[in-house]
Amino acid sequence: NAGVTQTPKFQVLKTGQSMTLQCAQDMNHEYMSWYRQDPGMGLRLIHYSVGAGITDQGEVPNGYNVSRSTTEDFPLRLLSAAPSQTSVYFCASSRRLAGGYNEQFFGPGTRLTVL
Amino acid sequence: TQLLEQSPQFLSIQEGENLTVYCNSSSVFSSLQWYRQEPGEGPVLLVTVVTGGEVKKLKRLTFQFGDARKDSSLHITAAQPGDTGLYLCAAPPTYKYIFGTGTRLKVLA
Numbered sequence: 001n002a003g004v005t006q007t008p009k010f011q012v013l014k015t016g017q018s019m020t021l022q023c024a025q026d027m028n029h030e031y032m033s034w035y036r037q038d039p040g041m042g043l044r045l046i047h048y049s050v051g052a053g054i055t056d057q058g059e060v061p062n063g064y065n066v067s068r069s070t071t072e073d074f075p076l077r078l079l080s081a082a083p084s085q086t087s088v089y090f091c092a093s094s095r096r097l098a099g100g101y102n103e104q105f106f107g108p109g110t111r112l113t114v115l
Numbered sequence: 116t117q118l119l120e121q122s123p124q125f126l127s128i129q130e131g132e133n134l135t136v137y138c139n140s141s142s143v144f145s146s147l148q149w150y151r152q153e154p155g156e157g158p159v160l161l162v163t164v165v166t167g168g169e170v171k172k173l174k175r176l177t178f179q180f181g182d183a184r185k186d187s188s189l190h191i192t193a194a195q196p197g198d199t200g201l202y203l204c205a206a207p208p209t210y211k212y213i214f215g216t217g218t219r220l221k222v223l224a
Contacts, residue, residue: 004157033212040124042203043158043214058211090157099165101146104212106157 001026004107006091012113013081021076021110023091031094031102032074033058034066036087037109043090049074081114088112118142119204119215127221131193136218138204139186145207147187149178152201152217194222 007022025032033048035058045058049068063085065077074093078085089110094102122137138147146165150158162171164180164187171178175198177190191198199222204215 035214040216042119042121042216043205043212045212048211059213092157097163099146099163101148101163101165101207103160103163104158106159108155109157 003027004091004093004105006089006107006110008110009108010111012115013078014115015081015083017081019078019081021078021089021091021112023074023076023107024072025074025091025093025105026072027093027095027105028071029093029095029105030071031096032068033092033094033104034064034074034076035090035092036060036085037090038087046076046089078112083114086112086114119206119213121202121204121215121218123218124216125219125221127223128194130195130222130224133190133192134194134220135188135190136202136220137186137188138215140206141185143184145184147180147184147204147206149187149189150203150205150214152203154200158201158203191220194220196222196224198222 004025030051034046035043037043044060047066049055055066091107092104094104120139148163149161152158162178167182167184169180175192179188202218
């Protein structure tokens with residue numbers, strides 16, 4: 001199993017450009033999520049999905065769109081990149097554990113710089 | 116907005132020393148998780164604590180959930196360079212996770 005894969009690993013954009021960060025998992029997990037990680041701020045939830053066709057907003061959704069057409073894929077779209085979106089982006093998928101809580105598996109991240 | 120505050124923010128110690136990092140909140144959580152993140156990688160789950168007062172051990176790492184389920188601690192005994200990384204607490208571990216600000220640990224050989 002490859003686990004959670006993310007592409008690209010690095011990306012530089014100019015202000016106003018759009019792009020899609022790709023995320024795929026091969027563990028058949030229903031739940032997937034996107035986070036951004038900024039220095040001193042930990043991980044902040046952008047969007048999440050509890051299954052194909054179902055998405056919802058997290059803590060910092062503005063400027064980002066998601067869709068979930070398959071269980072495996074959960075792309076994150078930046079509509080019009082801004083310097084404030086410079087960050088490291090992590091995708092995660094989760095499995096439900098016996099205690100009723102989730103165990104998250106993270107991808108390796110995408111480091112995005114917006115000039 | 117629920118917040119998880121971690122302390123200290125940075126910690127640099129010598130190999131063999133003991134250390135404790137803390138995760139505090141004003142909110143009550145049903146459970147709490149600890150993750151470790153190494154440079155250039157995503158976080159990896161270490162443990163989930165679910166009962167107030169619960170203590171879990173993972174080799175040299177001891178995790179405790181506060182009696183009131185508002186705080187947690189991670190104690191490392193005889194730290195090794197391989198323990199170097201960013202330690203993150205997270206709650207509640209269902210759909211809408213909140214992560215703490217993190218403690219960056221460096222263990223010097």
